Amino acid sequence: MPGVSVLAQIDSATGLDATLERTVDLVGVFFFAVSGGLLAVRKGFELVGVIALSLVTALGGGIIRDVVLGATPPTAFDDVLYLIVPLVAAAVVFVGHAIIEHRFRRPVMFFDAAGLGLFAATGAVKASAFEASAVGAVLIGVITATGGGIIRDVLANDQPHLFHPDSRLYAIPAALGATVIVVAWRNGFYSGGVAIGVAAAVFSLRLAALKFGWRAPTPR
Amino acid sequence: MPGVSVLAQIDSATGLDATLERTVDLVGVFFFAVSGGLLAVRKGFELVGVIALSLVTALGGGIIRDVVLGATPPTAFDDVLYLIVPLVAAAVVFVGHAIIEHRFRRPVMFFDAAGLGLFAATGAVKASAFEASAVGAVLIGVITATGGGIIRDVLANDQPHLFHPDSRLYAIPAALGATVIVVAWRNGFYSGGVAIGVAAAVFSLRLAALKFGWRAPTPR
């Protein structure tokens, strides 16, 4: 972050430039919202359903994280952009879902993977800063990254996709990334660079799992 | 509220006479509980299912509101009438569901619409008083009014009714009403009378949607 001279612009927990962190976070929010909106369209829901699934997918994980940590009101209700961005995504899906499904499938998966990495990293950092146990902070990282998608599937009356035996690795890269964050935090070598590296690694692992068909084992 | 001389009887947030507000709120709780209990009966649930769906429908939205705002314990666990009233409703449904379904369908819809308006208004007021963002306060108003019904449908293993393309306007009147509350609050002309007017308008809009078949648009 060259050129940043005002200390207050560095988020004290994540060690990232606050504006950069928020921008990147909102990109993740946007694409998670798109995935929620698309499922609503596939289910035949009307406008309220499209908006609800967009909001829940984008914000559900972070709201659970903040409520569990006692950091109320959650960022989603405090910073208005966290609502504007998924509402815009819902509008885009409502109008353009056919184009998105047919021409932007790969970009949506790409950005969803980016959101997965970012949310796992920032969730684990925030949980560590709020003094969750080590394993608890890893779990909160995973919930931040995957909780919105699970609520999306529950509201659509599906089993959560990430539990299916034919799903590609999703929660496991998030768990590995969150573990690295927590280890770094507890051993004093955490920095904004570690967060960026972890988010990139989770992102890459998710894309590799999609490309090579990596799955978690199934019992028996 | 003529004749009210004790200042403490006026709720500082809503500007309503506290006894009146609680009474009206509990009427909404009762009828939301009836709608939950009736769904449980239709699903063939036993006593525990009837009680659970009554409680969840009546109190779920308000509990989410209070947990998200950090106003713990939620009113539902603090003020015992908020549990007694839906338990009575569950008992009434358990014994009299056949009569209610066949002879009181319209009154139930009527009072459900009243609950929708009241909960949207009081939810948006409480969120504003707890300094949620403007859009966040609107969303909390909508969640207060509709969240219990959504959890009811999830527990019954249905898709949320208000997302169906053949549902009549439900969340949208609540969102419009909550918006008026937030605009009034932020511009200094909020009062108990505004809350009553908004609740009445949401109620009327919902009844009109039922009567004239107004629906939200569906994608494509």
Place this chain on the structure above:
Amino acid sequence: MPGVSVLAQIDSATGLDATLERTVDLVGVFFFAVSGGLLAVRKGFELVGVIALSLVTALGGGIIRDVVLGATPPTAFDDVLYLIVPLVAAAVVFVGHAIIEHRFRRPVMFFDAAGLGLFAATGAVKASAFEASAVGAVLIGVITATGGGIIRDVLANDQPHLFHPDSRLYAIPAALGATVIVVAWRNGFYSGGVAIGVAAAVFSLRLAALKFGWRAPTPR
């Protein structure tokens, strides 16, 4: 608890030896986690699904209790054993589910009943200590004991088992036990012995319901 000389070892709310209470609590967590993992296996979920259902079943009720009471972060994220134990249970189920289903069905039901009694008692005590209303404390006891299983069923896309007309008494023994706790608490004769007696009574009532086929009534 003979030989306990350090006062701090007695939990000030439950009146139980803190180490004993935690040990017993973790036994309940283990067996609730087993029941969650087994349902995941039956549903054909992969590793992440088995872990998720184990965690949610074991910890869901307690997390709701703590979030509603404002006791954040919940015990589950604070005390690392509350995550280690259900993760071990998930591993045991992942490897040994066939043996557990065929040879340990009765022990699993037995220990699930023990967890039901313990969680109902400790949930009602904690809610009383946090000054929930009397009925609210009973409800929080029931939610602590049954909430994890309800979320388990929702994530598996089933209707909650305890609402089915052919389920044996489950929530009702928990409610009766929580009521005794609250009555004792409010009348000044609560003690650790009362908690143990209530947990044992709930446990026995649940086992009797299983043995003799006791069910809650169904409407009509």
